[in-house]
Amino acid sequence: MSNYNYSIDSGGHRVATVHVGTVPTVFSSSWVRTDVYFHRYCELDKQPAHVAVTSPSFSCLGRDWTVQLYFNDLNVHVSLKTSRRENILAGMSINSVAYWNSSITVKRSDLRNCLEYGALWIEVRMRMSDSNIHPCTFIPDNSSACRTLQKMFMDKESADVVFEIRGEQTQNNKSARETSPTTKFYAHRLILRHVAPLLAELCMTDKSPAVVELPNISPVVFEDLLLYIYGCKKTNFGDDVAHIKEVIEAADKYAVTNLKIDAEAWYTSKTILTLENVLEHLLYADSKNCARLKEAAVDFIFNNRVHTSNMRLLASAPKDVSIEISASVARSKGGDDGFWSMSICHLRRKAHEKGLDVDGSRYMLISALLESEAENA
Known part of the structure; x- marks a missing residue:
């Protein structure tokens, strides 16, 4: 039996x-x-x-x-x-x-x-995944996250920079902004110089502390930005997609690269792509240089076999979308075309390991990696 x-x-x-x-x-x-x-x-x-x-x-x-x-x-x-x-x-x-x-x-x-x-x-x-299969997402380590820096967050006594945030990011009325309460954030030039260089440039003055007023950003979003700079931010952005977009835009504006990539990954995971909204997300990804979101949008178009009648969506798409389509085709076939068949997460990991900038388009990441290989050959 x-x-x-x-x-x-x-x-x-x-x-x-x-x-x-x-x-x-x-x-x-x-x-x-x-x-x-x-x-x-x-x-x-x-x-x-x-x-x-x-x-x-x-x-x-x-x-x-x-x-x-x-x-x-x-x-x-x-x-x-x-x-x-x-x-x-x-x-x-x-x-x-x-x-x-x-x-x-x-x-x-x-x-x-x-x-x-x-x-x-x-x-x-x-x-x-194992050593031969790379993770579906990659976020660089937050190098500023150490206890010493965390203790310096909002330390008024040691701070040499004071940021004044007046009103919400969406307030365009000047008089309303001037009468709204001001929120003060205390920071340190040395830390900003290494983690948020574009933000540090606004603080270059002989005055101590330097007082910098930042327009067009809400106190909530700036607090997220500063928490991340000092290594205190737990990367849970919640379900408010509008807030996540504000974080992406602030991180992009002030070159807080790791936060931008982290928020982009969260935004992508919370986004339901449809034929009705895929172009909107594709254009947004291009405007903020969100390579992973752009890859997800192009993969959606390719994997769902968008009919020829709907290919007009791509007429308004960014010029480099053809590169993403080629990469999506290569990944779907399981071929090994070197860097060109790798996901954005995989490319970012390799760039990070070589000390290269990870905030770039597919073409920029591949160009930097090829140049690095040529220099080390």
């Missing part, structure tokens, strides 16, 4: 695995499976356009995850959501149809035709 070994999935079903041939390391037992069922899916499918339905959160590999369905007129956008997914490889299949992306767009009619007992079954698989 044969003995069969089954595992039990989250729904209490028996699951058997059959491998044909030698099992490569990448398909080993390190993959963790979670089944998510949206029962009575036909009732959910009655949702109007631009409505999202989110599953309860589930824990896997030390992080909390949700599966979100975002409905528009013809399609359903299925996405695997978490606040931080570095070092984790993840993908989904829908009712046994393997897509193996963490973001999928499917026609509403196709989903209605593949239900199982009225339920939409989404299989999620993930595992920790």
